[in-house]
Amino acid sequence: MRTRLRQIANTLFTLAALASVVLVVAALVGILLPMIWRGSGAVAFQGTVEFRRMQIEQLGRGDRKALQEEMEQANRLRDQAWGMLDRFAAAMDPSDLVTRVRQLHREFSTQIDNRDLRRDQTTQLKSLSRSLRDKLLAAMDTQDTSAATANLDEVLSHAEDGPLRGTVAAGYFDAARHYRDAISGVDLARRDQYVEPYRQVRSAVEALLGPRPGKPLPALVMQRYGATRWDQAREHLANVLWAREWVADGPGRPLRQVAVPREQQFAGTELAGLFPLMRDNAAGMLLPRWTFYWQYFIDDSLSGHYFGGVGPEVIGTLLITVLAILFAMPIGVITAGYLIECAGDGPLTRLLRMCINTLAGVPSIVFGLFGLAFFVIYLLPKLGAPQGSSIVSGAMTLALLVLPVVIRASEEAIRSVPSSYREASLALGASRLHCFVTVTLPAAMPGILTGLILSMSRAAGETAPILFTAAVAMGPVPSSLLEPTRTLSYSSYDMAVGDRMAAMAPHNQYGMVMTLVGIVLLLNIVAIVLRGRMARKLRGQ
Amino acid sequence: MEDAPQFVAEPAAGFNRPLLLSAGRDRFGWALGHLGRAVLGLITGTSVLAVVLIFVFIVREAWPFFAQRSLAEAFGSTQWYPQAAAGQEQFGMLALIVGSLYVTAGALVLAVPLGILTAVVLSDIVPFGLRQAIKPVVELLAAIPSVAFGFFAVKVLAPFMQTHLGFTTGANILNSSLVLAVMAIPTIVSVAEDSLWAVGRDLREASFACGATRAETLVKVVIPAAHNGILAAIVLGMMRAIGETMLVWMASGNAAQIPSPWWDLSQSVRTMTATIAGEMGETPQGSIQRHALFAVGLILLVFSLGLNLLTETLLRRAKTGKGDRR
Numbered sequence: 001m002r003t004r005l006r007q008i009a010n011t012l013f014t015l016a017a018l019a020s021v022v023l024v025v026a027a028l029v030g031i032l033l034p035m036i037w038r039g040s041g042a043v044a045f046q047g048t049v050e051f052r053r054m055q056i057e058q059l060g061r062g063d064r065k066a067l068q069e070e071m072e073q074a075n076r077l078r079d080q081a082w083g084m085l086d087r088f089a090a091a092m093d094p095s096d097l098v099t100r101v102r103q104l105h106r107e108f109s110t111q112i113d114n115r116d117l118r119r120d121q122t123t124q125l126k127s128l129s130r131s132l133r134d135k136l137l138a139a140m141d142t143q144d145t146s147a148a149t150a151n152l153d154e155v156l157s158h159a160e161d162g163p164l165r166g167t168v169a170a171g172y173f174d175a176a177r178h179y180r181d182a183i184s185g186v187d188l189a190r191r192d193q194y195v196e197p198y199r200q201v202r203s204a205v206e207a208l209l210g211p212r213p214g215k216p217l218p219a220l221v222m223q224r225y226g227a228t229r230w231d232q233a234r235e236h237l238a239n240v241l242w243a244r245e246w247v248a249d250g251p252g253r254p255l256r257q258v259a260v261p262r263e264q265q266f267a268g269t270e271l272a273g274l275f276p277l278m279r280d281n282a283a284g285m286l287l288p289r290w291t292f293y294w295q296y297f298i299d300d301s302l303s304g305h306y307f308g309g310v311g312p313e314v315i316g317t318l319l320i321t322v323l324a325i326l327f328a329m330p331i332g333v334i335t336a337g338y339l340i341e342c343a344g345d346g347p348l349t350r351l352l353r354m355c356i357n358t359l360a361g362v363p364s365i366v367f368g369l370f371g372l373a374f375f376v377i378y379l380l381p382k383l384g385a386p387q388g389s390s391i392v393s394g395a396m397t398l399a400l401l402v403l404p405v406v407i408r409a410s411e412e413a414i415r416s417v418p419s420s421y422r423e424a425s426l427a428l429g430a431s432r433l434h435c436f437v438t439v440t441l442p443a444a445m446p447g448i449l450t451g452l453i454l455s456m457s458r459a460a461g462e463t464a465p466i467l468f469t470a471a472v473a474m475g476p477v478p479s480s481l482l483e484p485t486r487t488l489s490y491s492s493y494d495m496a497v498g499d500r501m502a503a504m505a506p507h508n509q510y511g512m513v514m515t516l517v518g519i520v521l522l523l524n525i526v527a528i529v530l531r532g533r534m535a536r537k538l539r540g541q
Numbered sequence: 542m543e544d545a546p547q548f549v550a551e552p553a554a555g556f557n558r559p560l561l562l563s564a565g566r567d568r569f570g571w572a573l574g575h576l577g578r579a580v581l582g583l584i585t586g587t588s589v590l591a592v593v594l595i596f597v598f599i600v601r602e603a604w605p606f607f608a609q610r611s612l613a614e615a616f617g618s619t620q621w622y623p624q625a626a627a628g629q630e631q632f633g634m635l636a637l638i639v640g641s642l643y644v645t646a647g648a649l650v651l652a653v654p655l656g657i658l659t660a661v662v663l664s665d666i667v668p669f670g671l672r673q674a675i676k677p678v679v680e681l682l683a684a685i686p687s688v689a690f691g692f693f694a695v696k697v698l699a700p701f702m703q704t705h706l707g708f709t710t711g712a713n714i715l716n717s718s719l720v721l722a723v724m725a726i727p728t729i730v731s732v733a734e735d736s737l738w739a740v741g742r743d744l745r746e747a748s749f750a751c752g753a754t755r756a757e758t759l760v761k762v763v764i765p766a767a768h769n770g771i772l773a774a775i776v777l778g779m780m781r782a783i784g785e786t787m788l789v790w791m792a793s794g795n796a797a798q799i800p801s802p803w804w805d806l807s808q809s810v811r812t813m814t815a816t817i818a819g820e821m822g823e824t825p826q827g828s829i830q831r832h833a834l835f836a837v838g839l840i841l842l843v844f845s846l847g848l849n850l851l852t853e854t855l856l857r858r859a860k861t862g863k864g865d866r867r
Contacts, residue, residue, distance in 0.1 A: 006754050013756035017666055020658035021675060024730075027723045028682045031693045331587045338585040342578050352585065354853065355592045361849035362595060362842060363784025364687075365814045369821070369838040373598040377826065400591050407588070431570050433577045454684075461686025464786035464814070468821050489688045489787075496692045497791055506696075513692045517685060524684040528677050 032517065039514020042309075042507045046230035047291030049074050050210055054225045058302055061295070070287055077284045078209055081277055085202060088271040091182035092194050094140040097175050101140075104171045105133040111167055132158065132172050140179060143191055148183060152176045197265050201240060205278070208236040209285060222303040222501075229507070230288035237282050241275055296511060300477070304501030305491075305508045310515050312477045316485030317519070320395050320470060321460045323481070325406075325452055327399035332406030333441075333448060339407075340414050341436055360404035364464040371397030371469035380482075389484040394470020401465055402455035409451020413444040446534050450527045457523035461516065463489040473498065488516040595842070603839040606632070606832035615836065621797040621811075623820060623830040632833040634840070636797045640810035644789055645782040647718025647806065648725050652782075653775055655722070656729030660774075661759055663730070664737040665745075683727030687787040694720045694792035708807050712794035715806040720788055725778035732777055736770020736859055737763060769859035773852045780848045783814075784841065790815035813837045 049070045056062040090097060108129045112122050132155050139151035159173045210226035211217065217224055227233035242259040249256050263275040278285075299309030335356075339349065375393035385392075417440050425435040441448075463471070471490035478485045492513040495502040502509050607615075610632060618633025625631065659679070663672050698720065699711025708715075740763050748758040764771065794809020797816070801808075817834050824831040 006757070010754035010756040013759070014666060017658040017662045020655045021662045021667075023655060024659050024682065024723075024726055025675075025678055027726075028678055028685075031685065031690065031723065034697050035689065035693065331584055334581055335585040335588060338578075338581045342581065352589060355589045357853060358592050358846060358849055359588055359595075361780055361784075361845045361852075363780075363786070363814060363845055365784070365786040365817050366595070366599065366838050366842050366845075369602075369817065369835060370595045370598055372821070373602050373835070374594060378598070400595075403588060403591070431574055433574060457684055461684075461688065463686070463688045464818060467818055489686055492688045492692055493787060493791065496695050509692075509696065513689050517689050520684055520686055520689075521681060524681060528680065 032521075035510060035514050035517055038507065038510040039512075039517075041231070042511025042514070043294065043296045044290070044292050045507070046288040047293070048226070048228055048230060048233055048286035048288050050226040050286065051228035051291065053210075054228055054307060057224075058221065058307070059295075059299065074285050074287055075213070077277075077281045081205065081209070081274055081285070082212055084271060084274045084277070085205065087182050088198065088269065088274075089202075090178060091270075092191055092198055094179060094182075097179060098137060098140055101133055101136045101172065101175055104168055104175075105129055107168045128158070128161075129169060129172075132169070136172060136176060136179075139176075145183060149180065152180045156180075194266070194269070197243060197262070198271070200243065201262060201266075201271070201274070204236055204239040208233060208240060208278075208282075220303060222306040225307075227286065228307070230286070231507075233282065233286050233288070237278065240278050297515065301508075304474075305495055305512070306501055306505050310488065310491070310512055313486045313488045313491050313512065314515065314519075315477065316391070316471075317460050317488045317516070319391055319478075319481075319485065320398060320466065320487060321456050323391065323395035324398035324402060324459045325456050327396055328403050328406045328455065329452060331399075332403055333410045335403075335407050336410035336414055337436055337441070339411060341432060341440075356404050356407055359400065360408075364401060364462055365467075367397055367401050367465040368467050368469060370400075371465055376469055385482050389469050389471070390482045391470055391478060391485050392481045394466040394484075397465045397469050398459045398462060401462060402459050405455040405458060406451055409454065410444070410448045413447025413451065414440060416447060417443040446530060450530045450534070453523050453527040453530070457520045457527075460523070461489055461520050463487075463493055466490065488512060488519070492516055599835055599839050599842055602835035603832060606829065606836040609829065610833075619797070619799055621816070623824075623833060630829060632829075632836075634813070634837060636799050637811055637813045637816050637837065638840070639799050640793065640797070641783055641789075641812040641814070643714050643800065643810050644717045644721055644793055644812060645779060647714055648721035648782045649775065649779060651718065651722035652725040652729055652778055656726045656774065656778065657733055657764075657771060659726065659730045660733035660737055661764075663734045665755065665759060665763070679727045679730050682723065683731075687724065687785055688791075690720050690724055691788040691791035694788060699792065710794060710807075710809060712792055713807050713809050714793065714800065717789050717793040718806070720792060721782050721785060724785065724788065725782050728781050729774045729778040732774035733767075733771050736767040736774070739770065739859070740766045767859070769855045773855040773859065776848050776852045776855065780845055780852075783848075784845055786814040786818050790818045795819060813841050817841075 049067070052062055052067050053071065056064060056067055109126055112125050112129075115122075117125075135151045135155050139148040139155070142148050142151075155176045156173055206212065206226070208227050211224065227236050241262055243262055243265055244257055245260050246255040247258055261275070263272055266272045266275075293309075296309035297314060298311040300311050301308035335352075339352070371393055375396050376389055377387065380390065380393055381387045421439050421443055422435060425439040426432070430438070466487060467490065470484055471487050472484045473486070473491065473494040475484065475486060492509075495509045495512055615632060615634050616638075617635065618631065619636040619639075620631040620633040621636060622629075622631045659675075663675060663679075667675065694716055695712070698716055701711070702708040702713075702716060703711040744762055744766055745758055748762040749755075753761070789812045793812060793815060795811045795815055796809035797811040798808070800806070800810060817837055820830065821834055824834065
């Protein structure tokens with residue numbers, strides 16, 4: 001019985017232990033998967049014709065002729081939608097027409113004055129024009145459809161009047177006909193009700209298709225294009241097709257958001273036809289196509305981080321990292337060599353080792369503080385560099401951070417060189433330095449390189465040390481090492497938390513962090529593979 | 542040198558100079574060797590210099606704070622209002638220190654059992670081949686940048702907590718502790734596994750020979766024998782957690798308060814690291830706030846130095862076997 005219990009306890013322990021491993025693996029997968037999956041959406045996605053237009057106009061990349069054909073094809077469908085919106089707009093909001101009519105009256109008056117007419121004729125024509133104008137304005141102002149129609153009909157009855165022939169007054173009749181068409185499908189009494197929903201629909205359609213052709217281009221690049229991606233387009237389409245309304249569940253209950261179909265909202269008006277059109281033809285208006293946007297990794301970002309890629313961040317990260325390794329490598333390798341070849345086990349060596357361990361234990365944010373106080377404020381200005389964060393000070397801070405890693409890895413690599421190599425070299429009369437440089441170091445090189453690759457990945461991912469020493473959220477690509485730079489790590493932070501523009505482009509947020517994680521993991525996998533091959537070599541296979 | 546007997550061996554194949562050195566060359570070599578040693582020693586001193594400089598510059602910047610403000614204010618008050626009107630700023634760091642301790646403790650509660658069990662699996666339970674497959678996984682976990690963990694906490698975990706688990710805010714102690722635990726696990730696993738490995742086969746076999754099961758062997762023999770190393774692993778994991786910046790900055794909510802009631806992990810806290818990261822950018826040079834932030838940094842530095850010394854003592858004892866015999 002007791003044995004049985006002990007066996008059960010044993011099995012339980014084993015299971016618990018295995019479960020913890022499963023949990024750890026699950027944590028790795030659970031953390032990496034969403035980043036890589038959603039991040040890859042920044043590179044491979046269904047790009048719309050708007051994306052291709054943006055690429056050509058902003059980056060000069062792509063086939064202009066093919067785009068033109070696509071745009072023509074898309075515009076055939078889009079024009080229907082724009083037409084519906086315009087007609088509805090004319091009925092809902094005749095302010096454009098009102099301005100036009102007032103202007104017509106002024107033009108007509110000048111035209112009459114310039115004509116060589118009798119005075120009473122002039123007065124008569126002017127008063128006719130005034131009455132036409134007032135009737136039109138009254139028609140556009142009223143919310144009673146029959147009154148509006150009556151006014152318009154009255155205006156149109158003058159269309160054949162002789163004296164008005166060949167004058168600008170013809171514009172009155174165009175306006176009247178236009179407005180009569182526009183209000184034929186609309187209940188003017190509910191005009192006020194439609195103003196806000198119409199505005200929403202209009203802006204949703206503009207977000208989906210881009211600004212109305214022919215209108216002046218918005219100043220912001222991000223507003224010049226519709227949905228560049230099909231997933232984004234579907235969200236905008238949902239905004240076109242559904243209205244979100246807050247409804248009360250009951251007294252004292254929190255409001256609940258429900259989606260109301262716009263078709264229902266605009267039922268009975270001419271605009272109701274827009275929604276089936278958009279729903280069925282969205283793909284035809286945007287022509288989505290699978291796109292592999294590999295230039296994401298080299299493109300500069302456009303309009304905040306809304307369009308474009310992560311090129312400057314990649315360059316900045318690589319610059320800082322490589323520079324940090326260049327600083328740390330000689331010091332680290334020499335320290336490791338000294339510790340093994342020259343130093344014994346005296347108190348001085350123990351102090352040295354203690355300092356290395358202390359350095360390894362300093363929190364990364366304290367490195368950042370130190371980098372700010374020493375490199376940025378103290379050392380570099382003394383050397384004549386302008387004060388302020390720069391790539392160099394960030395790289396030096398990171399170099400200190402990875403120094404212990406480099407030392408330990410190099411030490412291990414040097415130690416794993418069989419002593420027979422060293423003894424053979426020394427027996428041939430080489431000095432210790434000579435032996436170290438020509439025999440031990442080359443033999444230890446693969447191990448040292450592995451350590452360097454690992455410290456490079458560490459340096460690439462660190463954010464806290466470069467917060468105050470080298471990183472900026474937005475800025476030009478640096479032209480010298482004394483300027484700050486964007487980096488993948490800091491931009492990942494900034495886009496996740498600080499940048500409101502980026503929140504509108506979640507694929508770019510994930511793309512940024514995926515690029516960082518991708519670089520770091522790639523370096524690590526290279527290191528793991530290298531080490532595996534070295535281990536096999538040492539085992540003599 | 543000329544009159545010294547010259548003995549020149551026939552140059553061996555492939556060598557075009559005598560195999561023996563003349564006395565001059567020998568002395569030259571000796572001097573060069575020592576000169577080289579001295580230069581190398583100096584370069585090696587960079588690490589020492591770096592540690593000294595870090596202390597000097599952090600203390601130098603933090604000193605004005607301690608000179609102007611009392612220690613009682615720094616450690617006795619939870620009122621952290623650095624942006625108040627001139628002369629009325631308050632720099633009570635207690636809430637920040639407690640915040641750091643909260644997320645660290647929360648992380649350790651989860652990471653220590655998981656980490657030790659994983660180390661046990663690697664060292665004793667799975668066959669060699671599987672071990673070689675699991676180790677890289679743990680290493681990759683250690684390699685993921687902290688900002689990526691923070692991104693995960695903010696963009697994936699926090700919305701999940703808010704919408705599915707009914708938390709009022711996704712940025713809270715629980716969130717940061719959970720992710721921090723994942724970050725601390727690799728450190729704990731690798732150090733603990735080394736020390737479990739170092740216990741050796743003889744103890745294990747002796748225990749098996751007495752009829753103990755594997756669980757009994759591990760819990761009653763191997764882990765007690767490796768306790769110094771395992772403690773060192775825990776302390777190292779703690780250092781990783783307390784010094785972590787980006788994740789807690791993004792995921793802990795940044796509210797300088799002590800949670801009340803104390804067990805309510807759904808509240809936001811603010812850690813020392815996050816305070817430095819968040820406020821340093823907007824403080825002018827020479828302001829009292831900047832000195833206060835450096836003072837927070839000094840506290841962190843002293844903290845990690847103490848933990849580091851503790852680790853070293855533990856690891857040294859683990860290596861020499863001192864303290865194993867009770």
